[in-house]
Structure formats: C-alpha cells, structure tokens
Amino acid sequence: MQPLFTDRLWKKVEPIWKSYLEHPFVKGLGEGWLDKEKFKHWMKQDYVYLIEYSRLFALGSAKANDLTTMTTFANLLHSTLHMEMDLHRNYASKFSITAQELEETEAAATTTAYTSYMLNVSQRGGVENTIAAVLACAWSYNYIGKILATWPNALEHEFYGSWVQMYSSDEFTALANDCIDLINAIAKDKPEHELALLEDIVVKTSYFEYMFWDMAENQAMWPIPSTALV
Numbered sequence: 001m002q003p004l005f006t007d008r009l010w011k012k013v014e015p016i017w018k019s020y021l022e023h024p025f026v027k028g029l030g031e032g033w034l035d036k037e038k039f040k041h042w043m044k045q046d047y048v049y050l051i052e053y054s055r056l057f058a059l060g061s062a063k064a065n066d067l068t069t070m071t072t073f074a075n076l077l078h079s080t081l082h083m084e085m086d087l088h089r090n091y092a093s094k095f096s097i098t099a100q101e102l103e104e105t106e107a108a109a110t111t112t113a114y115t116s117y118m119l120n121v122s123q124r125g126g127v128e129n130t131i132a133a134v135l136a137c138a139w140s141y142n143y144i145g146k147i148l149a150t151w152p153n154a155l156e157h158e159f160y161g162s163w164v165q166m167y168s169s170d171e172f173t174a175l176a177n178d179c180i181d182l183i184n185a186i187a188k189d190k191p192e193h194e195l196a197l198l199e200d201i202v203v204k205t206s207y208f209e210y211m212f213w214d215m216a217e218n219q220a221m222w223p224i225p226s227t228a229l230v
C-alpha cells in the first residue's frame, strides 16, 4: 500500500505545529490565563478570516471534478458558516459585540495576507490547490483542540472551555478528517513535482497559522494606526 500523502506532510509540518503549543496565546488559552482582550482580538480577526475561508470552500465546490468532492466542500462551507462561526458569535455576545459589528471588523495585515494567499493559490490552480490551502487550517485547529482537551481543566474552563470543546469535538474532527481524506484522494494520481507544489502550500499556510497566533498575541493591526491617517 502507498503511504498517505498526509503522513509525508505531517513529517514536514510537525516542527511548525509543535511550536503552536509553545506559543503564549495557545498556551494561555489551554491553561486558562490568556488575556481576554487578546482573545477578543483573535475572535474578531478570526471571524473575518472565516468569511474568506468559507469563500474557499465555495470555490472548492465550484472546482470539484466529482459530486463527492462537491458535497464535501458544501458541507465544510455550511459547517463553517454555522457551527464554527456560532462559537465566535457566542463569544462576541459575552463582549457585547453584535454579529453585525463582528462582520464589519477590519482585517489586520496578517489576516489579509493569509486569506489573500489562500485565495490566490486556489484561484490559479485546480481543486487540489484549494484542498491544500484549507488543509492546515482545519487540521491544525483540530490538532491543537485535541491536545488542549487533555490539559487539566481546559475543557471545563468557564471562559475558554467552549473553544477547546468545539475544536476538539467529534463534529470538528470529522471536518478536519474530511480535508485529510480529500488531499489523500487527490494526491494518489499526482506526480512528484505536483505533490511538491501542494506540500509548499501546506507549509506556507502552516507558517501563516503561526503568524496568526502572533498577531492575536500582539493585538496587531497594521504598522501605522489608521487613527494617524486622515
């Protein structure tokens, strides 16, 4: 039996993904001491990130070569807009932020760079590029969620518990596994030079994931505050 493409990808991205767990934002979330203002920044940025991420699933559905892939993307689109983004809307209500205000968040530099990169590689390639672009997102959050769920009291934390519960849930795990299955299926008939290109997309998006945690930790927007502009 051929080894799975995701086994090869895992070897490549493992050091990057391990570093997420050492990141103060992720550590603070899992251990329960994360500053709520930093979390609020993540939540707002992640909401506008997820809008563009949803667009990728719609693109994947449009680019699909078969009904099974089209259906999987449609399901990922629906679940992101409902299940995953409900988490953000629930947190927003705790900060007295409405769904409308959340949607109107201005994307920070890293959010813009990350979503622009994913949409660019997806638009200039076939459905395999779209699958590669979304893989690290779903898979790494599930990876983090499942590890944090094993940390003492992380699942029961009065504020961050629902974050850990959602990203470690069976429902979210199924979505991440759908992405894993999609890339393994499409990688099967691809020559090495095409696999290397897909691998590069997964590595780049894994770096962007790290940058996104950093952006949240630093509550970063753009280099010069927009209040300084006319």
Ligand SMILES: Cc1ncc(CO)c(N)n1
Pocket: 046, 049, 050, 084, 136, 137, 138, 141, 209, 212
């Ligand atoms: C930045 C980022 N990556 C991945 C996910 C998981 O969908 C998310 N919510 N946000």
